[in-house]
Structure formats: structure tokens, C-alpha cells
Amino acid sequence: MNEINLDLIDTTGEPPVTEPERQYYYMAKCREIISEKIREKQRPLYCQTRTFGCQMNAKDSEKLTGILKQIGYTEITQEDTIEPDFILYNTCTVRENANLKVYGHLGYLKKQKQRHPDMLIALCGCMMQEETVVEKIKKSYPFVDLIFGTYNIYQLAELIYERLTTKKNVIEILQASKDIVEELPIERKFSFKSGVNIMFGCDNYCSYCIVPYVRGRERSRKPEDIIKEIKKLVADGVVEIMLLGQNVNSYGKNLEQPVSFARLLEMVEEIDGLERIRFMTSHPKDLSEELIAVMKKSKKICRHLHLPLQSGSSHILKTMNRHYDKEKYIALAEKIRREIPDVSLTTDIIVGFPGETEEDFLDTLDVVKRIRYDSAYTFIYSKRTGTPAARMANQVPEEVVKDRFNRLLKEVQTISAEQTMKNVGKTFEVLVEDINEHDSSLVTGRMSNNSTVHFKGNQSLIGKIVNVRLDEAKGFYYMGTMEEE
Ligand code: SAH
Ligand code: SF4
Ligand code: F3S
DSSP states (O other): OOOOOGGGOOOSSOOOSSTTHHHHHHHHHHHHHHHHHHHHHTSOOEEEEEEOSOHHHHHHHHHHHHHHHHTTOEEOOTTOOSOOSEEEEEEOOSSHHHHHHHHHHHHHHHHHHHHOTTOEEEEEEGGGGSHHHHHHHHHHOTTOOEEEOSSOGGGHHHHHHHHHHHOSOEEEOOSOOOOOOOOOOOOOSOSSEEEEEOEEOOOOOOTTOOHHHHHOSOEEOOHHHHHHHHHHHHHTTOOEEEEEOTTGGGTTTTSSSOOOHHHHHHHHHTOTTOOEEEEEOOOGGGOOHHHHHHHHHOSSBOSEEEOOOBOSOHHHHHHTTOSOOHHHHHHHHHHHHHHSTTOEEEEEEEEOOTTOOHHHHHHHHHHHHHHOOSEEEEEEOOOOTTSGGGGOSOOOOHHHHHHHHHHHHHHHHHHHHHHHHTTTTOEEEEEEEEEOSSOTTEEEEEETTSOEEEEEOOGGGTTOEEEEEEEEEOSSEEEEEEOOO
């Protein structure tokens, strides 16, 4: 991306009205103030960003951190013992638990701010798009300095500038945005892999889900912008990318010149130097034959498909507004397994959706047993205010839900362990991601099918793709041995 050099910006004039120029102007303005503070304190100013949500939320955090670093902050992580001067929580509201976590942390931040009154606290992300949340924060957590939503993350510098110059708390939540502001700075968490947004928002309105309300209408980025970003990432050492969208299968439908997701994948595949392509998430209703064909012949698309089931009951799927039924889902999953035999299939399942009977639940278990997911995320239904499901009368009692949840989890784990066993003794290409958290003589890598494997190695392997023999399956992961070239 053609990032603008802040040193070349004239900060004496009026702010530009076009983006991203306006934000670069505010970054330069903020940097002047931050440098002054650094001189006064004679130490760096530290920032910390925390992500509470999904991969898209994490990608937003990288953009926000990019801006914070441009304006002069030094990034620290959660593990650092230094107290940050700027703390940013990028929130999620997909389930009640996600919200509770943020409130818990805010209680703790109150004390931190008493010790360190100069510290700036900012909240952004999906939770902030809910009016009741913002009201609650204003009332119960008035020490929060900056609140903004999901549509104006690109404005971080402008908002910080306003906070620093007016000394008033700044709350700026847009209700929608059609524009996609390109070419802002970004601070990547990993040097060798990166998420790439291909679309924003969601138009599917699954009846339990709050995402369409907090992320707005579906907007696709132009293929040329996506390709340009990926080429730049590859030039910068990235070998694996994950294309991100709430429903990547409907990518490109609303562009002036429509492009299918499968076609986009073909374009991305052509980028020299890029080794692996992942994507998240695929809605079963829009998964095309074309996509299966492209995946099948691809050398770079990873052998992993996350295909959220949500429920195995056709009746529940209908009230969930998922636009497929049990039979259609099974037929699709079986076709994928047939066409791409080494693919790993993973899923999301919700237990306890309003009106779910024992029979409906048995349908879910039945699909799980038939498809034999390599792994599955299981969730207890969480009532989200404003969604149609929250108004449904027949909510399922908690004890019933818990019992079903435990039964499902047991089934999912048993199958997943059996699936993992199948690959023991075989050798796979593995992208080394990190030093093992518990044993520093080991490294952790990821296979094309998204399984992780731990094996002897050191720092110099990080970011490299190596061959690893899987010696032992440990439920969700493997222990292995690297093979010499
Ligand atoms: N766009 C993705 C999902 C994003 S949210 C898709 O459709 O596949 C990730 C997962 O959270 C969903 O797949 C769903 O299983 C779960 N989820 C969403 N809303 C929920 C709710 N109200 N209660 C419980 N789980 C929920
Ligand atoms: Fe939510 Fe459904 Fe959109 Fe996924 S596709 S984000 S579950 S509304
Ligand atoms: Fe959560 Fe928002 Fe993602 S609600 S799951 S962070 S889109």
C-alpha cells in the first residue's frame, strides 16, 4: 500500500476532507502531541490492544495498532508488566459471555486509571454498536475516554486528536458506512501470515445472530485492491493468507463488476511467492460447485473447510433462517469429502436454540456422526437483544441445554480424536508458527488441514514450511518429527 510519509504532511493547514489523507493529517497532528509527552516523561509511551472477537475483529486490531504506532506509541502485549498509557479493547458481542468479559476487565481498569490518571482508555468494536451498551458504559464506567464503533476504526487518529485537544470524552459511533477506506497503516501480528478482508458486514440475518446489526450491510472490496494488498504482503515475507468475511461465498455479488469467490481465489492463486490460501467463513447455502472445483485443483488453497452447521434439524434451520436443510447440508458435505478426500471439515454448532426439542437435538447428533467433523466449535445459544430469536417464546430451559451441550461435546471430541488418529505415521508440510508455549525446545506448526503439530526445532524455523512426520495424536494436536530435506 502507498502509505503516506507523516514527515511530509503540512500540519499547519486545514485537515483534508478526503480519506485516507485526512487520517494521515491527524496521525501527524497526534504524533506532534505524543512526541511532546515522550519528551516530558523521558520514556516511551506504551499502548496495548486487546482483541475479544473473531478473525475480523483481530484484523481490525492490527489496523488500530498500526495507527497507534504511527502516532508514536510503543506496543506492549498483555504479558508485559509495564502499565500502558493507552489501552484499547476491541470488543465482540456475538454471545453474552463476550460482553461479560469486557465488563469484568473494565472493573479492573478503573483501579489502574486511579493509579495512572493520564492513561487513556478506548473501547471499540461490535459491542459499541449497541446503544444499551454505550449507555451503560457512560453511566457505570465514566472513566472510559474514547468510544467508537465498527464503521470508524479508520478514524482512530482523528478521535484521539479530539480527545487530546478537547480533554473531553469522545463518543463517535456511526450507524453505517458504504465506503471502505483503503491504504491505512497496519501492524501485523505475524510476519509470515496475515488475514486479508475481502468483505465487510453480513446480509444473512440468521435469526440468532447480532453480527448483521453491528457490522452492517455486506460490502465487498474490489478484487484489484485485494490482490494489491496480498502482493504487498508477500513482498513483505507473508507466505500464508486468510481471506476474511462473514460469508465469503457471497463475495463480489454486489460489486459494480461482479466477481465470484471462486474466481477471486483463482486470481489470488496466481500470486508468485504466496504458498497457502485459507478463508473464513463459508455459509453452506452459497457454497458453489465452482468453489469445490477450484479448491480441488488448487496447489495453494489449504485442505480445510469451515462449514458451520448450526443445527442438524431442518425445522430449527428454518427458524434460524439458514436457507438449507439437513439433507442439503449432508449432501454438500459428502460431496466435498468425495471431491477433496484430504480436506478437513470443521463446523460451528449451536445448542438450545428456541424451540429445540430432543428430536431436533438428535438430528444434530446424527449429522455430527455422519459427517465426522475433524473439529467443531460448540456453543450454547445466547439470547441477543434485537434479534428475532430473542423474541421467540419457547426458550429452552438451562438444564436441558447443558445436558445436550455435554452430550454433543463428548461426541464431537470422540470423533475428532478418531479423525486425528488417521494421519499418524504420515508426513505433512507444516508452516512453523511459534516456539511451543510450554517447552521451548519445541516449535508449533500448522498443517494445510489446520491441525497443529509440535516438534523439535528452534526460532530459525519460524515462518518456514517444513516436512514433519506425525508420531502421535493427542486429541486435537500431534507430536511429530521434522524430516531433513
Ligand atoms: N458468519 C459466520 C459466523 C460468525 S459468528 C457463519 O455464519 O458461519 C461465529 C459463530 O458463533 C456462529 O457460527 C454461531 O455458531 C455462533 N453464534 C452466533 N450467534 C450466536 C448466538 N446468539 N448464540 C450462540 N452462538 C452464536
Ligand atoms: Fe451471523 Fe449468519 Fe451472518 Fe454468520 S451468516 S455472521 S451467523 S447472520
Ligand atoms: Fe464478535 Fe463482531 Fe466478530 S460480534 S464474532 S467480533 S464480527
